[in-house]
Structure formats: C-alpha cells, structure tokens
Amino acid sequence: MENANRLGYQEYLGLLIVSTSTVMFFDTPRQFFLLGANAAWLSVVAAVVTATVIYGIAGLALEQYPGQSFADIAVQVLGRALGSAAVLFISLYFAFVAAFTLRILSESIVTTALTNLPISVIAVVTLLFAAYAGHRGWNAIAKSCWVSLPFLALAAFIPLVLTVETWMPDILFPLLGHGAMRTLLSGAQAAGVMSDIVLAIILAGGLQKPVSPLKAGVIALALSGFLLISVVLAVSMVFPYPVAAQVTLPYYSLSRTLTIGRFLQRLEALTLLLWAFATVLKVAISAMGCVTAYAQVFGIRDRKPIILPTLSIVFALSMLPGSFFDTGHILWLWVRVCGGAVSLILPALVAVVALVRRKAAQAKGGPS
Amino acid sequence: MTSHRIMAAAVLALALCTSGCGRISEVDETAFVFTITLDPGEQNRLQVGIRIPVPRLVGKIQGQAAGATTDPQSLYLTTSAQAPTIMDSIALMQTYLSRRISLEHTRSIVVAETLARADIEPLMRTLMREPQLRSTSLLFVSKGTAFRILTENRPVLEINASKYAELITYWQDVTGMIRSTQIGEFYNMMISNAMDGVIPLVAINEKVLLARKQQEREKAGGPVAPDPARAEDIQAKQEKPAPNEDAVPKRTPGSFLPGHLPRDGGNVLEFMGVAVFRKGKMVGELSGNETLALNLLTGRFKLARVTVHEPGNPNKLATTVIYPGRPTRLAVELTDGKPVLHARIVVDADIDSLESSSEMQSAVHVAELERLVAQQLHRWAESAITKTQAWQADVFGFGQKARRHFATWDEWEKFDWASHYKEAELKLEVKVNLRRTGLITGRVTTR
Numbered sequence: 001m002e003n004a005n006r007l008g009y010q011e012y013l014g015l016l017i018v019s020t021s022t023v024m025f026f027d028t029p030r031q032f033f034l035l036g037a038n039a040a041w042l043s044v045v046a047a048v049v050t051a052t053v054i055y056g057i058a059g060l061a062l063e064q065y066p067g068q069s070f071a072d073i074a075v076q077v078l079g080r081a082l083g084s085a086a087v088l089f090i091s092l093y094f095a096f097v098a099a100f101t102l103r104i105l106s107e108s109i110v111t112t113a114l115t116n117l118p119i120s121v122i123a124v125v126t127l128l129f130a131a132y133a134g135h136r137g138w139n140a141i142a143k144s145c146w147v148s149l150p151f152l153a154l155a156a157f158i159p160l161v162l163t164v165e166t167w168m169p170d171i172l173f174p175l176l177g178h179g180a181m182r183t184l185l186s187g188a189q190a191a192g193v194m195s196d197i198v199l200a201i202i203l204a205g206g207l208q209k210p211v212s213p214l215k216a217g218v219i220a221l222a223l224s225g226f227l228l229i230s231v232v233l234a235v236s237m238v239f240p241y242p243v244a245a246q247v248t249l250p251y252y253s254l255s256r257t258l259t260i261g262r263f264l265q266r267l268e269a270l271t272l273l274l275w276a277f278a279t280v281l282k283v284a285i286s287a288m289g290c291v292t293a294y295a296q297v298f299g300i301r302d303r304k305p306i307i308l309p310t311l312s313i314v315f316a317l318s319m320l321p322g323s324f325f326d327t328g329h330i331l332w333l334w335v336r337v338c339g340g341a342v343s344l345i346l347p348a349l350v351a352v353v354a355l356v357r358r359k360a361a362q363a364k365g366g367p368s
Numbered sequence: 369m370t371s372h373r374i375m376a377a378a379v380l381a382l383a384l385c386t387s388g389c390g391r392i393s394e395v396d397e398t399a400f401v402f403t404i405t406l407d408p409g410e411q412n413r414l415q416v417g418i419r420i421p422v423p424r425l426v427g428k429i430q431g432q433a434a435g436a437t438t439d440p441q442s443l444y445l446t447t448s449a450q451a452p453t454i455m456d457s458i459a460l461m462q463t464y465l466s467r468r469i470s471l472e473h474t475r476s477i478v479v480a481e482t483l484a485r486a487d488i489e490p491l492m493r494t495l496m497r498e499p500q501l502r503s504t505s506l507l508f509v510s511k512g513t514a515f516r517i518l519t520e521n522r523p524v525l526e527i528n529a530s531k532y533a534e535l536i537t538y539w540q541d542v543t544g545m546i547r548s549t550q551i552g553e554f555y556n557m558m559i560s561n562a563m564d565g566v567i568p569l570v571a572i573n574e575k576v577l578l579a580r581k582q583q584e585r586e587k588a589g590g591p592v593a594p595d596p597a598r599a600e601d602i603q604a605k606q607e608k609p610a611p612n613e614d615a616v617p618k619r620t621p622g623s624f625l626p627g628h629l630p631r632d633g634g635n636v637l638e639f640m641g642v643a644v645f646r647k648g649k650m651v652g653e654l655s656g657n658e659t660l661a662l663n664l665l666t667g668r669f670k671l672a673r674v675t676v677h678e679p680g681n682p683n684k685l686a687t688t689v690i691y692p693g694r695p696t697r698l699a700v701e702l703t704d705g706k707p708v709l710h711a712r713i714v715v716d717a718d719i720d721s722l723e724s725s726s727e728m729q730s731a732v733h734v735a736e737l738e739r740l741v742a743q744q745l746h747r748w749a750e751s752a753i754t755k756t757q758a759w760q761a762d763v764f765g766f767g768q769k770a771r772r773h774f775a776t777w778d779e780w781e782k783f784d785w786a787s788h789y790k791e792a793e794l795k796l797e798v799k800v801n802l803r804r805t806g807l808i809t810g811r812v813t814t815r
Contacts, residue, residue: 037777111499132375170768171562179776240560241777256503257552265504 007203009211011142015203015285016220018145018152019196022282024231025155025275026104027328028193028336029250032232035186038241039177041233046187048225051194052218054348059214061351062201064358069205070347071296077354084297086346090198091293093335093343095310097196098286099317100331102126105279107324112252113272123318127311130284134291134307138206141284148281155274156227158267159255160234166257167237192340197221199289201347202296248324251275287314396423399445399467402530405514406491407480409450414483416457417448417515418469419529443527446518454494471500475530477507477551478570480514481643481650489558489648496555503552506537509643509650511571511627520572520636522580536639537568544663544672545622545656546639558648562767562785564756566642566662569653571627577636618685620675622656622748644761646786651759654752661749664713665764667696673720674744679736684723688741690715693801700770700792707792709766713749717741718804734802742800753794760786 007015029040036043065073075083105126106119114122133141177183200217207213235250238257247253252275255268291310295303321327405417425443447465451457458469477495479488495501510517523532537548549567557565624630626638640656654662663669671691678684694714701708717738756763767785774780 039777115499168768170765170771171560173768173771174774174776174780176776178778240556240562242561243556243559246559253503259504266502 007138007142007207009207009209009216011139011146012200012203012207012211013216013220014146014149015138015142016197016200016216017149017223018278018281019199019285019289020194020220021152021156021224021227022101022275022279023193023336024228025249025251025279026101026108027248027250027332028228029232029235030245030247031332032187032190033235033241033245033250035190036183037177038171038173038236038244039175039183040244041172041229041236042175042177042183043187043190044225044229044232046184047190047193048221048228050188050191051197051344052221052225054191054344055194055197055200055217055221056214058201058348058351059212059217061355062204062347063212063214064355067205069296070201070350071293072205073354074350077350077357083350086350087293087297090202090343090346091290091297093195093339094199094286094289094293095314096317096335096339098130098283098290099314100321100327100335101279101286102283102314103318103321103327104324104331105276105283106318107327108249108252109272109276111324112249112268120319123315126280126283127287127315129280130287130314131307131311133281133284134288134311135304138203138288138292141281141288145281145285148278151274152278155271155278156231158271158274159251159258160230162258162260162267163234163238163254167234168240169237171240172233172236189341190337192338192342192344193336194221194224195336195340195344196286196289198343198347199285202289202293248328283314287311290314397467398470399465400470400473402444402473402528403476403478403518403533404454404471404474405448405478405480405510405518406454406483406488407448407514408483408486412450413452414454414457415448415450415515416454416461417446417518418458418461419518420445420465420467420469421528441519441522444529448515454491455498471498472502473530474501474505476533477505478510478514478517479507479567481509481511483514484509484567484643484645484650487648488645488650492551492555492558492648495551501551503555504550506533507549507551507554507567508533508570508639509567511569511625516572517570517637520577523635523637532635540663540668541670542672543622543656544660544669545641547642547659547663547668549642554645557763558645560767561781562762562771563765564647564761564763565645566654566763567645567650568639569626569641569643570637570639571625572636573627573629573631573638576632576634579632580636618675620657622658622660625653625655644756644759644763646759646761651761652755654755657748658752658755661745661752662763664715664745665696665698665711665749665752669696669715674717674741676737676740676744678722678724679733679740681724686722686737686740687720688717688737688802689720690717690741690745690800692716693799698764698766698769700766700773702770702773705788707766707770707788709753709792709794709796711749711753711764711795712797712799713745714799714801715745716801716803719802719806721806738800738802741802742798745800746796746798749796749798750794753796757790757792757794760790762786762789766792 032040032043062070062073071083071087074086077083078086102123103119106122109122110117110119133144197217197220200213200220204213231251235244235254238254239247239250244250252268255271258267259265287310291303291306294306300306321330399420401418401420403419407415407417409415421444447461449457449460451460462469479491496503521529523529526532526535537546540546540548546568547566549565554565554567557563624640626640629638629640641659642654642662643650644652644654660669660672669692671689673687674690675685675687678686693716697712699710701710753764762785766789770785771780774783
C-alpha cells in the first residue's frame with residue numbers, strides 16, 4: 001500500500017503548485033496592497049524571491065540526505081526533543097493553514113454566492129472531501145492536483161486576459177510605492193505567504209523515484225509566484241491603489257468586472273467554481289500535510305486513524321474567529337506572516353546545522 | 369465495488385445541492401429591480417425609488433409583439449420609500465411588496481442632481497459594498513427629481529425600460545455627445561487622487577411631456593385644449609414671415625443640455641452631456657460638445673459629426689463624420705513644480721454633407737475644411753478642460769500621466785494634484801485628416 005501510494009514527480013509538482021498558488025484567490029493580494037501601496041507587485045516579488053532563497057538553502061542541504069524523512073533529519077540534528085518540536089510546529093502550521101483556509105473559503109462563498117448558507121455546511125462538505133482524499137492517500141490527492149492544473153491556470157488567466165481592455169498601466173506609477181526599501185523589505189517579511197512549499201520537504205521521503213525536492217520546489221514557487229504577481233499586477237491596473245486596498249476579495253472583484261461584448265457577462269460564476277475547487281484541494285493538502293508531519297514525528301506508519309481526529313481539530317479551529325475580518329487578519333498576520341516565516345526558516349536552519357555538523361565530522365575524519 | 373457505489377451516490381447527492389436555488393429563493397417569489405432612483409427625502413434622509421417589471425405582463429406583451437399599444441408603465445411596478453439609507457428603504461419596501469426584492473439585475477441607478485451636488489460618496493460606498501449589485505450597473509444624474517425619470521419614462525420602441533437606458537448609452541459610439549459610466553468605474557475615479565469621475569446627465573423635456581399629457585387627455589375624452597407651447601409657435605409663425613435661412617441661429621446639436629433639446633414627439637427623456645464630479649460632489653456640467661471632447665481626450669471616442677461653415681462659402685454648412693485617427697496622447701510636463709498639460713488629438717474625417725456644390729477636390733479647400741473642423745474640436749476641448757480646471761476636477765486623466773514624475777506614493781500624495789491641475793498651463797493640438805468625400809466629389813463643369 002505504501003509503495004503504491006508513492007508520488008511521481010509530476011504529481012508531486014502539481015501538488016506543490018496547487019498548495020502554494022491558492023493564496024491569490026482570497027485577501028492575500030489586498031494585504032500586499034497594504035504593504036506596498038500601488039507597488040504591491042514589487043512586494044510580492046520580494047516575498048517570492050525571499051521564500052525561494054530560504055527554501056533553496058533548505059533544499060540544497062537536504063539533498064545530502066536522500067531517502068530520509070525531514071523528521072529523521074531534524075531528530076538527528078537537533079536531538080529528540082527539539083527535532084520533534086520543530087516538526088510538530090510545522091504540523092501545527094499546516095493544521096492552522098487548513099483551518100483558516102477552510103474558514104475563509106466558507107466566508108467567501110457565503111459573501112459572494114450562497115448568502116443564506118451557514119458556513120458550517122460549506123466547511124463540513126469540504127472536510128468530507130478532505131477525509132475521503134486522506135483515505136485515498138497522497139497519490140490520489142496529487143493526481144487530482146495534476147489534473148486540476150489546467151483549470152487552475154484557466155481560473156488565473158481568465159480574469160487577466162479578459163480585463164486587458166480595462167487595464168490602466170499609468171496607475172502603476174509611482175513605481176516604488178512607499179519607497180524601494182520599505183516596499184521590498186515589507187514584502188520580504190511576508191515571505192511566509194509562500195511557506196506551504198515546506199510540504200515539498202515533508203513529502204520528500206515519499207517519492208517514487210529519487211527526484212530533487214529542490215528543483216520541484218523552486219519550479220512550484222516560480223509558477224505560483226508568477227500567478228500571484230500576475231493577479232496583483234492586473235488588480236493594480238484595474239483598481240487604483242486606495243481602492244485595491246479596500247477590496248475584500250480582489251480576485252473575485254476583478255472577475256466581476258469581466259464582460260465580453262454586450263452579451264457575455266457575470267463570468268465570475270465560472271471563476272468561482274474554479275477557485276472554490278482549487279481551494280477545496282488546498283484544504284485537503286494542508287490537512288494531510290499536518291497528518292503526515294505528525295505521523296513522521298511519532299513514527300506512525302498507518303495514518304488513516306489520525307485523519308478524522310485531525311479534521312475535527314481543523315473544523316474546530318476554523319470556527320474560532322468571530323468574523324470574516326478576524327479570519328483574514330489571523331490568517332494573514334499570525335498564520336502566514338509569522339507562522340509561515342518560522343515554518344520556512346526551520347527546515348533551512350535544520351539543514352544548515354546538519355551540513356555544518358557533517359562538514360565538521362568529515363574534517364575530524366569521522367563518518368560522513 | 370461497494371465504495372464506488374457509495375461514491376457515485378455521494379456525487380449524485382452533491383449534484384442536487386449545487387443545482388439552482390442558491391439563495392433559497394424561488395424565481396417566482398422574487399422581484400427583480402431594474403432601475404433604482406435616489407432623491408433627497410422630505411420625511412427622511414433619502415427617497416429611494418425602484419422599478420420592477422411585472423414578469424407575466426412583460427412576457428405576454430413581448431410574446432404578442434404589441435408593446436406600442438400598451439402603456440409601458442403598466443408593465444412595471446414603480447414605487448419609492450423614504451429611509452435613512454438605501455438598504456433601509458429597500459427593507460421598508462419589503463413590508464408592502466409580496467415578492468422578495470432582489471438587486472441582482474439592476475442595470476441603472478439614477479441620482480438626483482441635488483443629491484449629487486451635496487455628496488454621493490456615502491451612497492457609492494453602499495452600492496459598491498452590496499454583493500447583489502454589480503459594479504457594471506450604469507449611473508445617471510437627473511436634472512430634477514430622479515423618481516420622475518421612472519414615472520414619466522415611456523420608451524416607445526422598447527418594452528424593457530432597462531434595455532432602453534442601456535441602448536441609449538451605447539449610442540455614445542455614434543454621437544459622442546453622451547458617455548456611459550458604470551458604478552465601479554465612477555467609484556474608482558472617486559477614490560483615486562489622480563482622476564475624477566463623470567456621470568451622464570438625463571432630464572425630462574417638459575415641452576414634450578406637456579404635449580404628451582395633452583394627447584393623453586384628449587384620448588381619454590377630455591376637451592381639446594390648445595397646447596401652450598404649440599400655440600406660441602403657431603402664433604409666432606402667423607405673425608412673422610418665414611425666416612431667412614441665413615438668419616436662423618446655427619447651434620450644433622451638442623451645444624444643448626438635456627431637457628432643452630429643440631424637438632417634438634418621442635420619449636420625454638433626453639440624455640446629453642455629463643455631470644462633472646470632484647470626488648463625490650458634482651461641481652458642474654459639460655455640454656454634449658464638451659462631452660465629445662472628453663471622449664476624444666480619454667480614448668472613448670468612436671464616431672461623431674461636426675458641422676462647420678463651408679470653406680469659401682460661409683453661408684453654407686459642411687458636415688463631416690469624424691472618427692479616431694491615432695490614439696490621443698496626453699502628457700504632463702513639470703516645470704519648476706508647475707504642470708504643463710499636453711494633449712494631441714488626431715482624428716480622421718469624411719465629408720458627410722456639403723450644402724453648396726463647391727469644388728472639394730481642391731487641396732486648398734480640403735486643408736481649410738480640416739482646419740475648421742480642427743478649430744471646432746479645439747474650441748470644445750479647450751472649453752471642457754478650462755471648465756474642469758476651474759472646478760479642480762481632472763476628468764481627463766492628466767493626473768495619471770503626472771504621477772509618472774514621482775518615485776514614491778508619499779511624494780505623489782503630497783504634491784496634491786487637484787490644486788496643481790487648477791493652475792496648469794494647457795498645450796492642446798488637434799489635427800484632422802480629411803480622408804473621403806463621399807459618393808459625390810464636387811461640381812462637374814461642362815462647356
């Protein structure tokens with residue numbers, strides 16, 4: 001069963017792209033407008049580059065340990081207690097990402113489409129899907145992600161291509177937003193927004209063939225970064241800066257402006273289906289990321305018994321915020337920026353310490 | 369196998385959940401608002417009017433294709449309510465309307481001029497926040513009471529009043545004298561610190577309305593009374609000899625404001641010119657001609673007609689069809705912190721009509737006609753820009769070009785474009801290229 005459930009390279013890549021790119025659908029673009037004003041796209045570039053550099057360091061170092069799970073490496077390097085704590089933190093991070101993505105998905109659907117539906121109904125249906133996906137295992141989730149990639153690309157590019165006529169490139173000026181340093185630094189500090197790429201490290205031990213998590217991770221970050229930058233740029237050219245920072249769901253608002261001639265309007269109904277589907281996958285991925293990291297710490301071979309308890313915790317966490325506003329605030333500041341940054345830095349830290357120790361041991365003539 | 373059956377059943381069950389009825393409301397229990405009007409209230413802060421089609425009647429009339437014989441007003445439910453906010457008014461209406469009011473299909477929103485002059489920013493924020501309303505809905509400013517636009521509107525050619533308003537705005541592509549504005553577009557301009565917004569003007573032609581009411585009274589069996597306006601005309605015609613053609617003032621169609629077009633018959637509504645806003649406050653109006661210039665300067669221009677005196681024959685008139693030649697180029701130069709506005713308009717033109725049979729193949733005549741059309745356009749554009757400079761309302765987007773001179777947002781904000789726009793120097797260039805002369809080129813001399 002374990003062997004059959006191992007991932008191929010393409011599925012692995014598809015999984016990472018879906019996991020890191022769904023942030024563009026909710027209020028992440030708006031948060032970047034708050035950071036970088038009309039130069040929000042520059043902040044996104046800074047965030048993506050920073051995340052790629054940190055992930056690159058972790059990926060480069062961990063390539064020296066093929067076939068080993070991250071938990072094993074962390075325990076070897078930091079000791080049982082600290083190593084387990086590091087992986088548990090990442091597990092917890094994924095639980096929070098799953099919970100708050102679930103909540104923001106439910107709130108967004110209630111705000112935009114099904115106004116009379118209780119959020120708990122949307123949350124439960126999404127978690128039922130996640131439970132089934134978890135039951136089928138990573139391979140099924142990853143294949144679904146691979147199949148859904150063209151739809152994700154459609155979801156991203158329909159609003160971009162069809163709003164070209166309304167783009168006002170002049171409003172990208174002044175080019176530096178709040179100033180080059182402030183814009184880039186604030187963007188770099190928000191690198192945690194791409195930290196779901198840590199999943200590449202968590203899953204690295206479960207690949208069918210020995211493939212480089214570094215290469216797949218960097219490609220996923222580049223593609224997701226490109227999508228996020230494209231969306232933020234399009235929003236920047238359609239909504240003048242103060243408006244872009246006020247819009248609750250910039251991607252949705254962008255798709256509401258779509259019209260093709262006189263007759264084809266209301267295309268947001270189409271894009272809504274696409275982003276809702278991608279986000280449902282994202283919730284399943286994050287929840288399973290939490291389960292996998294947890295199982296690695298405690299050496300649990302059969303993950304199925306812990307799927308339902310994990311999803312129950314995710315559901316409970318998702319219901320904690322009082323409002324859409326609170327959800328967005330917590331998801332951005334505490335989960336993405338703070339939690340994400342720590343989750344991104346931890347593997348890099350573990351990998352660098354592991355490498356330094358190995359070099360030191362080699363210098364002493366010990367085992368490499 | 370069992371698990372596959374369970375999955376199939378689950379998928380079918382989910383499919384049931386996703387089909388229609390998203391808001392738990394049946395279509396035949398919903399009242400779809402087509403038009404909203406906003407007026408200052410007398411008993412409360414705001415008077416909100418709505419127009420809802422009566423589906424069974426609209427469908428029936430459309431099926432019979434006999435709209436002309438039916439009063440279009442009878443196909444709609446028109447009502448208004450006064451409350452502190454728009455949504456409060458809608459809630460108030462819900463206490464006496466049997467169907468659930470839905471704003472999802474609202475196509476037009478008409479704001480009264482008095483309200484527009486006060487400040488419509490709070491209203492725009494409400495409209496933009498409401499998920500039911502679309503940012504693509506059309507905005508209008510009415511001269512006089514907005515609710516009267518609903519009650520007096522009888523579009524003869526259309527059954528659907530919403531389609532009427534929509535179609536009228538499409539013809540900005542043919543006349544250039546009106547302009548359509550969507551809520552989202554206006555909101556963006558209102559919040560922006562580099563550009564201001566405009567909203568098309570609509571008004572009731574009281575003379576046409578009076579004549580229509582008289583006709584209705586006569587049809588209803590009332591005594592025939594002389595129409596005051598028509599009586600004056602008849603008297604004037606009887607007293608004075610037929611006017612000398614040259615003595616009749618030659619006013620271009622776009623020089624009028626809505627409500628005052630020289631015409632008889634047809635629907636009472638007139639769409640002409642735009643209301644100019646500085647942020648959320650209406651500060652002035654542009655005539656049809658100035659609106660044409662606005663469309664030219666903002667790249668929204670498609671086609672228009674310009675009439676000038678014939679070259680070499682000032683008693684006769686020449687009408688040209690103009691259309692975009694090159695994209696309009698706007699630029700702002702900052703000299704010692706003072707802006708200089710550069711605008712270059714290039715249009716192509718065809719001769720539409722010449723009253724005399726003078727030779728237009730002559731290069732001198734062609735150049736002169738090009739110069740006259742360019743002069744006309746220059747005058748309208750200059751007038752529009754000068755007016756908006758006085759109002760500190762940059763509706764042309766010069767500010768969008770000015771922001772290129774700044775590196776950071778804070779520097780740009782500190783510059784305060786509106787105050788600099790007021791004192792900016794204008795360098796305007798209009799070039800017209802006459803391309804075609806129509807099917808008749810000129811006089812053929814036979815000896």
